[in-house]
Amino acid sequence: MPQDYYETLGVPKGASQGEIKDAFRKLARQYHPDVSKEADAEEKFKQINEAYAVLSDEEKRAAYDRFGHAGVQGAGGVPDWTEMDFSDIFGDIFGNFGFGGFGGGRRHSPNAPRRGADLQTRVNLTFEEAVFGVEKEIEITRDENCPRCHGSGAEPGSKPVTCATCGGRGEIRQTRQTILGSMVQVTTCPACKGRGEVISNPCRECGGRGLVRKTRHKKVAIPAGVDTGTQIRLAGEGQPGVNGGPPGNLYLVINVLSHRYFRRRDDDILLDLNVNIAQAALGDEVKVPTVDGNVLLKIPAG
Structure with missing residues (x-):
């Protein structure tokens, strides 16, 4: 028995094009054979695509509503789903799966600014320090730009060169044949680690990282009333950003040492x-x- 296209997509007959498209996205993501482990995923996926091919076209939809399947068969009827253009749909569906879509897809510049990573450090306080607050000197160990190469990773007088493996893209694109035709899978280039450049003459001080490990001290005001597990954010004190991106944050995680007499329960002190x-x-x-x-x-x- 021929499938009811509205039932296949799970939408009412009066559904808008936006509702039809949303339903298709959800079902395509669920039953795509490269994602779903169900045995009949491929057959369901074909049915979903067939239904969407008709209902997403106002002329075919009107013919289907009036004459049923007979109205969309023959010339100008249901297209071969392997020839359909789903680039806008699957670009969104597979954005998180590392697929570039049908000959296109989303590309991320290897030199785009990226925020630095956040750091954490534990700060031990006496019971009294936690109650009244205290100015504490903390030790921060983090990466900083190498003073010799100024963060480039290359020995002064030389420059990074374009990665020969990925051609400077920072990614490797491999074409795969699926039931939908050709799909492009995008992975980070293993040679340049996504940077698009490689260093042929690395800096002697940082070994090509562009970063050196530094430890410095900073005085921080700890407010009164903190407890074990309290986190204090120091904005911009984390790892440095990449390609001009902002630095991460440093989080101080408070640990209140036990006291000889006192213990705490919420905001009360017990003895x-x-x-x-x-x-x-x-x-x-x-x-x-x-x-x-x-x-x-x-x-x-x-």
């Missing part, structure tokens, strides 16, 4: 106070430690 039987029965005045110093506490009788 276990031991008293003897006589003090509990008759009452007494005892010295109690607090974060502000010792105070006298009157214990009522009983």
